[in-house]
Amino acid sequence: MKAVLLYLREFNVLSVVVRMLLAVLAGGVVGYGRARMQRNAGLRTYMLVSLGAALTLMISAYEQEMLTGQWAWLFSVADVKFDGTRYAAQVISGIGFLAAGTIIGTEHQQVSGLTSAIGLVASAALGIAAGAGFYECVLIGLILLVITMECMKPLEVSFKRKLQNITIFVEFYSIDDVGTISDTVKAHGAQIFDIDIERTEQEGDKLPSAIMTLKLSRTQSSHSAMLSSVAELECVDAVRELIS
Numbered sequence: 001m002k003a004v005l006l007y008l009r010e011f012n013v014l015s016v017v018v019r020m021l022l023a024v025l026a027g028g029v030v031g032y033g034r035a036r037m038q039r040n041a042g043l044r045t046y047m048l049v050s051l052g053a054a055l056t057l058m059i060s061a062y063e064q065e066m067l068t069g070q071w072a073w074l075f076s077v078a079d080v081k082f083d084g085t086r087y088a089a090q091v092i093s094g095i096g097f098l099a100a101g102t103i104i105g106t107e108h109q110q111v112s113g114l115t116s117a118i119g120l121v122a123s124a125a126l127g128i129a130a131g132a133g134f135y136e137c138v139l140i141g142l143i144l145l146v147i148t149m150e151c152m153k154p155l156e157v158s159f160k161r162k163l164q165n166i167t168i169f170v171e172f173y174s175i176d177d178v179g180t181i182s183d184t185v186k187a188h189g190a191q192i193f194d195i196d197i198e199r200t201e202q203e204g205d206k207l208p209s210a211i212m213t214l215k216l217s218r219t220q221s222s223h224s225a226m227l228s229s230v231a232e233l234e235c236v237d238a239v240r241e242l243i244s
Contacts, residue, residue, distance in 0.1 A: 009133040011065055016058060023054035023130035026142045027123045033150045034116055041102050041116045046123045049098070053091045053127030060087035061131070088128050095124040119149055157243060164216045166223050167242045170230060171209040177235035178210060184229055189217030207237055 008015045024047050031046025099117035122145050129137040170181060178195065185192060193213040216226060223241060230239045 019130045023050045023127040026050055026126040030123050039116045050123045050127035053124040054131035056087050056091050057128050057131030167213050169240050171207050171238040172235050175208050188220050191215040
């Protein structure tokens with residue numbers, strides 16, 4: 001096994017094929033989970049990002065080998081400096097623009113795409129590692145990346161629901177109902193940090209709505225209980241918790 005790894009770390013046709021396949025596989029595994037959740041960056045995007053990063057680094061390795069081999073005479077005559085690590089740095093810089101494009105602002109002051117963005121950067125890093133022949137890094141990084149992006153999400157949502165801070169979106173029938181809703185919230189011992197009115201009746205046939213940022217009391221810190229209390233009001237048409 002050790003001999004095989006040493007051979008694949010050399011720069012030859014077989015190692016190039018293995019590195020490209022590993023990069024595509026790593027990007028595909030990460031991208032599959034995002035595609036299944038219908039995120040902005042899906043399966044093919046992650047595969048191409050990882051493959052592109054691997055190709056970039058292998059081009060760097062190829063040039064380094066040629067400049068110290070067949071092109072050595074030209075390298076000495078031209079008297080230029082070559083640093084292959086700059087290729088990897090430029091990959092991360094370039095992926096930053098692509099990652100920024102996956103971050104979008106949604107309704108109710110929410111931001112979507114942060115996980116997809118950092119996932120693209122991590123996928124590019126996996127491709128760089130694959131292109132460099134750092135196979136152990138690819139496999140360990142892939143496992144940790146999948147666990148973080150897929151398995152940790154339910155735990156994160158559960159943790160947020162246990163926090164005392166909560167942000168809710170409320171849709172009601174009249175702008176005058178804001179006072180009634182606020183009184184109900186305060187009756188449960190919650191503190192109102194901010195109320196942002198999103199719509200009013202003058203904006204067409206849409207019901208007025210608001211985003212309320214609250215801090216629940218220690219004795220009544222149930223998110224579901226607060227949502228149920230607000231939803232039971234006759235003046236409220238809909239209410240839901242906003243979780244980023």
